[in-house]
Structures are given as C-alpha cells and as structure tokens.
Amino acid sequence: MLRISDARLDFLLAEDVPYIDLTSMVLGIDDQLGVMEYFTREACVVSGVEEVARLASLAGCEAKVAHGSGERIEAGDTILHVRGRAADLHQVWKVGLNLLDHLSAVATKTRAMVDAAHEVNPRCEVLTTRKSMPGCKDLLVEAVLAGGAFPHRLGLSETVLVFEHHMTFLGGFDEFVKRIPEFRSRCIEKKLFVEASAEQAPILARAGVDGIQFDKVPADELGALVREIRAIDPRVTLIAAGGVNPGNAAAYAATGVDGLATTAPFSAKPLDMSVRMSAL
Numbered sequence: 307m308l309r310i311s312d313a314r315l316d317f318l319l320a321e322d323v324p325y326i327d328l329t330s331m332v333l334g335i336d337d338q339l340g341v342m343e344y345f346t347r348e349a350c351v352v353s354g355v356e357e358v359a360r361l362a363s364l365a366g367c368e369a370k371v372a373h374g375s376g377e378r379i380e381a382g383d384t385i386l387h388v389r390g391r392a393a394d395l396h397q398v399w400k401v402g403l404n405l406l407d408h409l410s411a412v413a414t415k416t417r418a419m420v421d422a423a424h425e426v427n428p429r430c431e432v433l434t435t436r437k438s439m440p441g442c443k444d445l446l447v448e449a450v451l452a453g454g455a456f457p458h459r460l461g462l463s464e465t466v467l468v469f470e471h472h473m474t475f476l477g478g479f480d481e482f483v484k485r486i487p488e489f490r491s492r493c494i495e496k497k498l499f500v501e502a503s504a505e506q507a508p509i510l511a512r513a514g515v516d517g518i519q520f521d522k523v524p525a526d527e528l529g530a531l532v533r534e535i536r537a538i539d540p541r542v543t544l545i546a547a548g549g550v551n552p553g554n555a556a557a558y559a560a561t562g563v564d565g566l567a568t569t570a571p572f573s574a575k576p577l578d579m580s581v582r583m584s585a586l
Contacts, residue, residue, distance in 0.1 A: 307356065307375070308448040315361050318405075323397045336393035339586040344386040344406055347578040351378050351417045352385055353452035354409035354445065358402035359386060365394045376413070376452040385579075392585070399581055409449040411574035416453025418552045423559035423566060430559040430566065433458035433545065437569040446572060458545075458567045466493045467519070468500045479506060486513045501547070504531055511538040519567060522548035525557040532562045 330336050344358070352373055359369035367390030373379050385406060388395060419432045432455035438446045447457050459465045466489075473482045490498055497516035500506075504523050511518065518535065520528060523546070532544055546558045547567035558566050 308444060308451065310357055310444055310448070312360070312364060314444065315357060316364055318401055319361060319364060319397060322401050327393050327396050330393040330396050336391060338392045339390070340392050340395055340583060341586060342388040342395045342399065342581050342583045343384050344388075344402065344579065344581050345382065345384045346379060346410070347381055347580065349378070349380050350410050350577050351376065351413040351453055352406070352410045353413035353449040354405040355386055357445070357448075358398070358405055359388075361402055361405075362386075362388045362390070362398050365397045366390055367394050367398060375448070376454075378417075389586075395583060399583070403579060403581060404576075405445070407576040407579040408574075409445060409452075410579070411577045412446060412449035412571045413453040414577070415552065415574040416450050416455045416571040419550075419555045419566070419568065419570065420454040422552060422555040426556050427559040427562070430563060431456055432555070433565045433567045434571055435459060435547075435567055435569050436461060438572045450571060453571065455571070458565075466496045466498050468498070470501070483509060483513050486510075486515065490514065497543070499543070499545075507531060507535055508538060511535045511542050514539075515542065517543035517545065519545045519547050520563070525554055525561060528558065528563070529561040536562070 353375045355371055355373065355375050359371055362369035367388050370387040372384045372386060379385070388398060416432065423430045423432055434450045434455055435458045450457060459467060473479050476482050476485065499517035499519060500510050500515050501519040501521050502510055503521055504527065507518050507520065523531060528546060535542055535544060544563045545565040545567050546561065546563045550558055550566045550568040551570040555566055
C-alpha cells in the first residue's frame with residue numbers, strides 16, 4: 307500500500323475544519339456519542355478506505371473497515387463503520403465521503419480497463435500517466451493500484467522518456483537518432499524510452515532504444531507495426547498511448563503491446579456513496 311503520512315491526512319481534515327465545527331457547537335451536540343456508516347449505492351471497486359479509517363482515528367473516533375481497498379462490492383454494501391463524538395463524526399463525515407467516492411470511482415474505472423486488457427492479453431498492463439490533478443497524485447496512485455493498474459510515470463525524476471518537445475532542442479528527430487548511443491551511455495541504470503509516430507518507430511528500434519511509446523496510432527493499424535518492431539528487436543518494450551480508454555482497451559491490448567498508457571481513470575465521475583449516522 308502507498309505510504310500516506312498522518313500529516314497529509316491531517317491537512318485534509320484541516321482544509322475542511324480549520325477551527326471548529328460551528329454547527330455542532332451551536333446545536334450543543336458535540337459530546338453526544340454516535341455511529342456513522344459509509345455505504346455505496348453502486349457496485350464498485352473501493353479505494354481510500356484505510357485512509358478514511360485513519361482520518362477517523364486522527365479525529366478521535368474508532369473505525370472498523372468492512373471492505374478494504376481493492377475489493378469489489380455491491381450496491382448497498384457498508385464500507386466502513388465509525389464510532390465517536392458527534393462533533394468528531396461530523397469532522398470526518400464529508401472529507402471521508404469525498405475521498406471514498408472519488409478514489410473508488412478511479413479504482414472502478416481502472417479495474418474495468420485492466421479486466422478488458424487482460425481478457426485478450428494477460429501480459430499487457432494498464433499504466434496511468436501523470437496527467438492528473440496536481441496535489442492529488444498520492445491518493446490517485448493509490449486508487450490506480452487498488453484498481454489493478456500501475457503508474458506509468460510518477461514524475462520527471464523517475465523515467466527517461468523523450469518527446470518531440472525534447473527533440474526540438476536537439477535539432478529534430480534525425481539528430482536525436484544519431485545521438486542515441488551517447489544518450490544511452492548517460493543513463494546506464496535507466497531505460498531509454500521514446501514517444502514516436504508509426505513512421506519513426508522502426509527507425510528507433512533499429513537505433514537501439516529500450517522502449518517505444520506509440521503516439522495516437524489507431525488500434526487497427528498498431529498490430530502490424532508491433533509485429534514489425536518485434537522482428538527488428540524483440541526486447542523493445544512497446545506501449546500504446548493517446549486516447550486509450552475503457553471502450554478500446556481490449557482492442558489495443560490485442561495488438562500485442564506490453565502496456566497501455568492512459569489518463570482515462572482520472573476522469574471517472576464520483577460514485578454515488580453516502581453515510582448513515584445515528585445517536586447512541
């Protein structure tokens with residue numbers, strides 16, 4: 307499981323409750339004991355459960371997980387039970403709900419893509435890009451993992467991935483290709499990946515790159531290109547990217563690529579989840 311610190315979770319609480327829960331104070335219910343249950347109105351893959359349980363603990367409540375992150379659950383299922391003071395329950399209520407319905411939506415959409423890809427090509431992995439809302443990467447990565455996928459690239463410090471923008475500063479594609487041996491010698495502990503068009507991919511395979519990311523090559527054209535590249539160098543890692551979504555994940559996976567780079571899970575619509583609260 308991804309490491310998310312207490313300080314990070316405390317920040318999420320403080321964002322919604324910077325000082326006091328004014329409503330609970332005005333109503334005079336602060337110290338009344340109660341219970342709260344998070345539940346879903348939709349079948350889904352849940353994510354963020356453990357973080358919400360920790361939020362509850364930070365707010366002074368007791369939490370019991372009914373279904374952990376990564377589990378498939380049905381409409382009506384309870385996800386988490388929380389017990390504590392009314393004031394504390396209300397502090398956790400909305401922050402926890404927002405985490406659960408957003409992250410579970412991402413996990414559910416991710417799992418749909420993973421299942422579609424693996425059905426036709428068990429060796430093809432779904433890889434989510436870094437094109438996500440800034441400030442939310444840790445939580446979204448956890449949701450992606452709960453959905454059965456992997457992060458494609460967590461940041462610029464992690465992977466050598468050359469785009470056309472980089473080549474502009476080198477004098478263009480042809481000049482970049484000439485200098486590939488030089489670049490490979492400078493990243494001896496990393497693989498050299500390049501985003502490329504259908505025309506550029508065979509040239510790069512012959513030049514000795516470690517991986518090629520196909521940029522917006524249609525699925526019905528990609529299969530033949532994959533076979534061509536495999537014939538040139540079977541060790542090259544091949545990734546389909548650009549417009550990959552739940553509707554075409556199977557078609558892209560069937561081309562024989564090793565991975566599908568996608569931003570689609572991050573646009574998942576929040577699920578219909580809610581809470582039940584009662585006094586003790």
